[in-house]
Amino acid sequence: MLLKEKKLLLTGVLTPQSIAFAVAQLAQAEGAEIVLTGFGRALALTQRAAGRLSPKPEVLELDVTEPAHYEALARALDSRWGRVDGVLHAVGFAPADALGGKFLSTPWESVQRAFQVSTFSLKELAASLAPLMKQGGSIVAVDFDNSTQAWPLYDWMGVCKAGLSATVRYLARDLGQHNIRVNALAAGPLATIAAKGIPGFDKLESQWSKRSPLAWDAKDSQCMEAVARTAVVMLSDWMPKTTGELIRVDGGYHAIGADLVPE
DSSP states (O other): OTTTTOEEEEOOOOSTTSHHHHHHHHHHHTTOEEEEEEOGGGHHHHHHHHTTSSSOOEEEEOOTTOHHHHHHHHHHHHHHTSOOOEEEEOOOOOOGGGSSSOGGGOOHHHHHHHHIIIIIHHHHHHHHHGGGOBTBEEEEEEEOOOSSOOOTTTHHHHHHHHHHHHHHHHHHHHHGGGTEEEEEEEEOOOOOHHHHTSTTHHHHHHHHHHHOSSOOOTTOHHHHHHHHHHHHHHHSSSOTTOOSOEEEESTTGGGOSSOOOOO
């Protein structure tokens, strides 16, 4: 078992279709003990999804815009386990006026909100839980590759995701001395609730399947499983010297400069 006796904190589980849910399910199968987080009206969704896992994990409240929640989360995990071995950051949000081709007109308030939730929260989560990673460990952020290109309609969320990748590198720099690895996992498009909130997602999905050299279908459970498997390996001890990295699970789409044209 890759994660035998590991203690993992997983954010971002909303429904059984969430990337974080697939990671949670596989992590348990690989021997991990997990705790989930949720907040507000979505907390009920997280608790319902937790009921689909075996054993049913505890769900703790974490609103990433509330500093006091990070402190309470760290105390709860310290009381429960005394340590944390791995963390999955799968949190992202942008107001409607920060997406869908409104880049030039998006107000600062919406950009600020998107950045706080989608980017700054990784630093806050890492800083609050690093003291509990006494034997080292792994922090994995679910990303969407925005390091070299601008995506149609993704707008300020793309900027925030590029910032997330940069945050990963700086956290890797500062936490490496504690043997804590920090990496990002960039998945191809998957049919999640978060994806449905992105204008034009269906067009992106259709283009992805045409260009990626390995078959990719956003609705295919095998694609979701491939992402979850990679996350589990990243959270395990099998990548002990990899940090500050962006690992892509996208069918190879990123490597192809133009749509593949069948002969």
